[in-house]
Amino acid sequence: MQFHSVYSLKNGVQVRKERFGLLFYNYAGPRLYFVPTQDLISNEFFEGNQQVKELVDQIEANHPWPRQWIEDRIGQVLQILEQKGLIYGQSVC
Amino acid sequence: MGNQYVDMGLSAPVNVTWEVTFKCNLSCIHCLSDSGKKRIGELDTDQCRKVIDELAAMKVFQFNIGGGEPFMRRDFLDLMDYAHEKGMVTCISTNGTLITEEVAKRLDKNLVYIQVSLDGATPQSNDAIRGKGSFSNVVRALEHLKKRNIEVSINTVLTRLSFPELDKMVELASEYGAKLRVSRFRPSGRGMDSWSDLNVNKNQMLEFSQWLSRHLKVSTGDSFFSVTTEERKSLGLNMCGACKLTCCISPKGEIYPCAFLQHDDFYAGRLPGNDFKTIWETSPVFESFRRLEIKSCESCHRFDLCHGGCPAIAYHTQRKLGVPDPGCLANCVKIKPPTVAAKGA
Numbered sequence: 001m002q003f004h005s006v007y008s009l010k011n012g013v014q015v016r017k018e019r020f021g022l023l024f025y026n027y028a029g030p031r032l033y034f035v036p037t038q039d040l041i042s043n044e045f046f047e048g049n050q051q052v053k054e055l056v057d058q059i060e061a062n063h064p065w066p067r068q069w070i071e072d073r074i075g076q077v078l079q080i081l082e083q084k085g086l087i088y089g090q091s092v093c
Numbered sequence: 094m095g096n097q098y099v100d101m102g103l104s105a106p107v108n109v110t111w112e113v114t115f116k117c118n119l120s121c122i123h124c125l126s127d128s129g130k131k132r133i134g135e136l137d138t139d140q141c142r143k144v145i146d147e148l149a150a151m152k153v154f155q156f157n158i159g160g161g162e163p164f165m166r167r168d169f170l171d172l173m174d175y176a177h178e179k180g181m182v183t184c185i186s187t188n189g190t191l192i193t194e195e196v197a198k199r200l201d202k203n204l205v206y207i208q209v210s211l212d213g214a215t216p217q218s219n220d221a222i223r224g225k226g227s228f229s230n231v232v233r234a235l236e237h238l239k240k241r242n243i244e245v246s247i248n249t250v251l252t253r254l255s256f257p258e259l260d261k262m263v264e265l266a267s268e269y270g271a272k273l274r275v276s277r278f279r280p281s282g283r284g285m286d287s288w289s290d291l292n293v294n295k296n297q298m299l300e301f302s303q304w305l306s307r308h309l310k311v312s313t314g315d316s317f318f319s320v321t322t323e324e325r326k327s328l329g330l331n332m333c334g335a336c337k338l339t340c341c342i343s344p345k346g347e348i349y350p351c352a353f354l355q356h357d358d359f360y361a362g363r364l365p366g367n368d369f370k371t372i373w374e375t376s377p378v379f380e381s382f383r384r385l386e387i388k389s390c391e392s393c394h395r396f397d398l399c400h401g402g403c404p405a406i407a408y409h410t411q412r413k414l415g416v417p418d419p420g421c422l423a424n425c426v427k428i429k430p431p432t433v434a435a436k437g438a
Contacts, residue, residue, distance in 0.1 A: 012203060014180065016105070016152040020098045025107065025154040027182055027204065032107060034098045 003056070005089040007078060008048035013086050015043045024086050033084060037077060046087060052078070099337050102383070105373060107334075108155035108184075109148055110341040110352045113141070113172070116165040119188050121212075121223045123250055123291055125353060127282035128161040134345040138168045142175055143365035144342065149179035151370055157184045159352065161344065164191035170199050177204045184208060186248065189234035190227065197237035208248045208274065209234055214261035218254050222291075235269040245271040246312070250278050251301060252291040259304060263311065274312045275305075277420075279353045280409040298420050320422045321398045332400040336382040340373070348372055350382050353405035387417055395423050 009015060012027030021037035045055055052074065059070050081087045114135055117128040136144065148156070156176055163169050163185055173183050182204045189209040192200075200207065209231055213219035216228035238245045247266045249255050255262070259275070266273040280288040293301065302320035305311060335350035342348055346364045349355045361376040362369075373379065387401025401407075402418020410419050 012182075014152070014154050016154075018098070018104055019101050023098075023103070023107075025182075036098065 003053040004093040005091050006048045007087045007089050009046050017043045105151040107338045110157040112159045113163050114161040114166050114344050117162040119224050122287045123284045125282040136346050145176050147369045155182040159186040189231040192234035197241045201241040206244050208246045211247050212255050214258040239269050246274040247271050248274045336379040
């Protein structure tokens with residue numbers, strides 16, 4: 001995970017916020033992917049306008065969790081989503 | 094499939110089945126919606142656009158379009174373009190007869206799947222159900238779609254006529270670069286009249302279940318989870334998705350739990366007019382459907398695989414919900430004692 005990267009949805013992928021976290025839909029299949037992130041990441045994050053560092057800062061400011069835990073959790077989620085072919089990252093530096 | 098997340102309640106359906114017209118140029122003897130002529134009250138173009146707007150705003154991912162024959166609507170391709178502009182995927186179920194080279198060209202884009210109905214691997218078997226000449230028309234449509242590399246499934250309803258030809262159907266689908274999808278015959282619409290003649294018997298249902306286990310690339314899409322085996326357990330939904338993941342809009346804009354329960358008992362509202370979000374979240378019909386439990390099935394060894402099967406089939410055959418699917422595999426096994434004994438030995 002690059003802290004100065006932004007992440008976007010791959011072509012044919014849609015995402016929406018649900019009570020459990022994020023629900024991804026992939027035209028290319030398998031269709032649905034459930035990500036139990038609760039309110040850690042919003043679906044707007046995948047519009048590619050917010051850097052990972054900004055997301056981590058935002059979560060840290062609003063929750064009592066240790067920064068390292070937030071970084072690890074976000075890194076893990078983004079890595080899985082990239083491996084599943086749902087998102088791609090772009091460095092902005 | 095994340096059943097536990099689905100049970101928490103989704104903010105919107107994942108897909109919505111939308112039957113856009115009753116009008117059809119074929120008269121298939123098993124038609125679930127008794128389609129033929131356009132009926133009074135079907136949504137016009139502006140009303141359809143409002144439906145698309147409302148569902149897109151809720152982030153419904155996909156429309157499963159059916160009918161009737163969708164391509165009988167003059168505005169159909171424009172409506173599909175409008176849905177695609179909103180980012181929605183459309184899966185169009187069609188009899189294929191109106192898919193010309195020009196239509197295939199217009200469908201050649203990323204957000205479209207086509208399901209072409211074919212109920213037999215030969216003109217004789219297919220045309221006996223779908224009408225004379227329909228087989229050759231479908232083959233022509235498959236050729237147009239193949240030329241454009243459009244993702245296609247051949248959709249076959251499991252009947253006593255199509256059952257013996259399933260292997261040939263796999264070959265036929267492969268020939269046109271298509272997938273094969275087998276869907277379940279239901280006693281609704283004209284299917285009620287042909288049910289006793291066409292529905293497979295329990296031995297055939299058991300054989301079909303075993304056939305599916307050997308053909309993991311064949312999809313079933315809807316409500317064959319009553320015959321799901323361990324081999325296919327991870328391939329998709331193993332429970333009824335009505336009111337949890339999906340629902341249905343009729344050609345008149347009426348909202349129901351699924352395409353096979355378009356009955357006054359299950360009417361939940363109408364679009365445009367009622368607020369879809371409110372219907373999805375608070376409709377008493379949808380609420381009760383989400384709480385539906387097939388108590389008598391819960392102690393069955395197959396419950397984790399099927400969750401009681403298809404409520405629509407249970408409703409149409411027994412006029413009530415909350416009862417087991419009559420096509421239940423456990424019941425099929427009961428009539429095959431030698432197989433059960435052999436397994437236990």
